[in-house]
Amino acid sequence: MNSDACTAEPLSPIPTETARRRPWLGLSILLLAGFVTIFDLFVVNVAIPSMQAELGASLSQIGFIVAGYELAFGVLLVTGGRLGDLYGRRRLFVLGMAGFTLASLLCGIAPTVEVLIGARVAQGLAAALLSPQVYASIRVNFSGDDSRRAFGFLGMTLGLAAIAGQILGGFLVEANLFDLGGRTIFLINVPIGIFAIAMARFIPETLSPERPALDWPGVALVSLGLTLLLVPLIEAPTYGWSLWSFLALAGAAILLVAFYRHQEGRRKAGHQPLVDMALMRQPRFAQGGLLVLLIYSTSSSFFLCFALLAQTGFGLSPFEAGSIFVPCSIAFVILSLSAPRLVARFGTPAIAMGALVYAIGLGVLIAQVWIAGADLVVAHLIPALIVIGGAQAMIMTPLLNLVLGFVEERQAGMGSGVISTLQQVGAALGVAAVGILFGAALGAGLEGQTALYASAFVSGMSYNVAAATITAALLVSIAKQSR
Structure with missing residues (x-):
């Protein structure tokens, strides 16, 4: 969730019985989005040996396939939530789902492990746009007992996604549908994503009443700093420790300190920091x-x-x-x-x-x-x-x-x-x-x-x-x- 999701209200009242049902219809689409983002956190593990065999991936490259998604997802979560506040949560939901679907397709057809790593990072970036809209849309469209029920459904869905990542993912890899091997774990997201985009009209559009400007320099500093921190650590099992590794870690420290000072400067100047x-x-x-x-x-x-x-x-x-x-x-x-x-x-x-x-x-x-x-x-x-x-x-x-x-x-x-x-x-x-x-x-x-x-x-x-x-x-x- 983000800093404005807890106080935002729907754009307009919902006057008809059909419209009153829309949040529950929209909830099913939000839950589907929550499912695929968590599913893709877990499912990749069962396909690791398949990726190693087909693409010749090293242990470090496997680490990038797993951690690249998580890092991109984590670093831009706050940014994704703030963009939804500014430009509309349904709009960002559709944009995030479109990006996630396209990145999943790229993962599924990746000819090399390097392309797969890049596509996984793109998938994580899209998930960071998508995921905050799920939580914020539930928060602003439901209240009281309905809110507790909706978040209960979300928790159950995320738990089932973790289980499905193991069972369904294992089945898809082993079934080797159309001789695609482990690629099917990514390609299955494509029809799901297209369906979710088509049905997104049932999600009521909402904006935050407070529209703070986004701190793009802060986003750049923290993203680059964390990337420079993780890349040498993930590369170490295959390439060992080189001069570049230590320079990257030093650069990460400098950028993260600069991020701290930049955030303090914005706060003291009366601007909302990231x-x-x-x-x-x-x-x-x-x-x-x-x-x-x-x-x-x-x-x-x-x-x-x-x-x-x-x-x-x-x-x-x-x-x-x-x-x-x-x-x-x-x-x-x-x-x-x-x-x-x-x-x-x-x-x-x-x-x-x-x-x-x-x-x-x-x-x-x-x-x-x-x-x-x-x-x-x-x-x-x-x-x-x-x-x-x-x-x-x-x-x-x-x-x-x-x-x-x-x-x-x-x-x-x-x-x-x-x-x-x-x-x-x-x-x-x-x-x-x-x-x-x-x-x-x-x-x-x-x-x-x-x-x-x-x-x-x-x-x-x-x-x-x-x-x-x-x-x-x-x-x-x-x-x-x-x-």
Whole structure:
């Protein structure tokens, strides 16, 4: 969500019974858009071995395919929301869906891995235009019980998208429709996108009553700074550390400092900044932002490591690998429904306990792989995966609510935008960190492929255990402070 979505109102009253039904008709289209953006976060993992075989992608290039989407998505989320406020949320929805559909087509027909990476970045940019309009349109077109129902449908849809990414994605890759292999996971978005654009007329158009100018220099500084931060980290597993890598990291530091100063300058001059740095200087919010960055850095990296272990290491088909992961996703959806009640009853300690269980679950999973090595039966990991999925549900959504609770009401929109950005940037950073560890283990190993990938999985996932453990410790500290 963005800084103005919480206060905006529809452009005009809805006078007729047919018009009153339009928000619910429009909701189905909004949910479809939410589905495809999350589906594409998850589905790419089951197609990784297919991409490696067909396009000869290296581990670093796989990292760019995954993290490029997340970085582009995260960096422009706030910008996408602000553009919807300025020019109309339905208009930006159509523009974002058109871009997403075209980028999906480019992904599906990409002749080289470099073209695929570029198309994935474009897909992430389009998703950043599209996704904020989904949340903001629901917020301004529904109120009271209708709002709770609509957001409940959205949460259920996003959970189903995560499951479908594993099952449907695995089926599409394995079915090899029209001899397209893994390309079908992108091409399926094309008819969906065309349908959503045609039906977008059922989404009521809304604008924000406040029309702040967009800070394009700020957008450029933060986008380039984060790109220079991530590119050398993702390249490291294949190309190692060169002079260019260190220069890029130094450039990233300079640009991010310049972004901070630019935002402060706009605030002091009375202009609305892209990010209010006074918010970032609030200790509890800054600590919460670090928690979000850490815990979301373990999500995509986990899926990436598991896909490489199950498919490339142990030879499972995409559908088999996706099916093994489904119980984890189901546990996530089920616990997501009860987590708010548990947190309402027990408070922050419930989230801290979830983080502790998450770290222990990851540790048990790693121990299973490490002990069994080449003799591992991947299906034996299902109990640990179920625990991990349930624990994630106890952390992720409740953590967002906890962190946003640290923000004053007048800054709620800004805080939501920052936290949404940290989710995606954290996911991209996690892929980079795990890729370095996973790639180093692959390069140093002398075992057969199965044992080598088991060893690399243990090495890569050690980052996730560390991040989850730090998260649990910080949450325990917050729980003590709130007593």
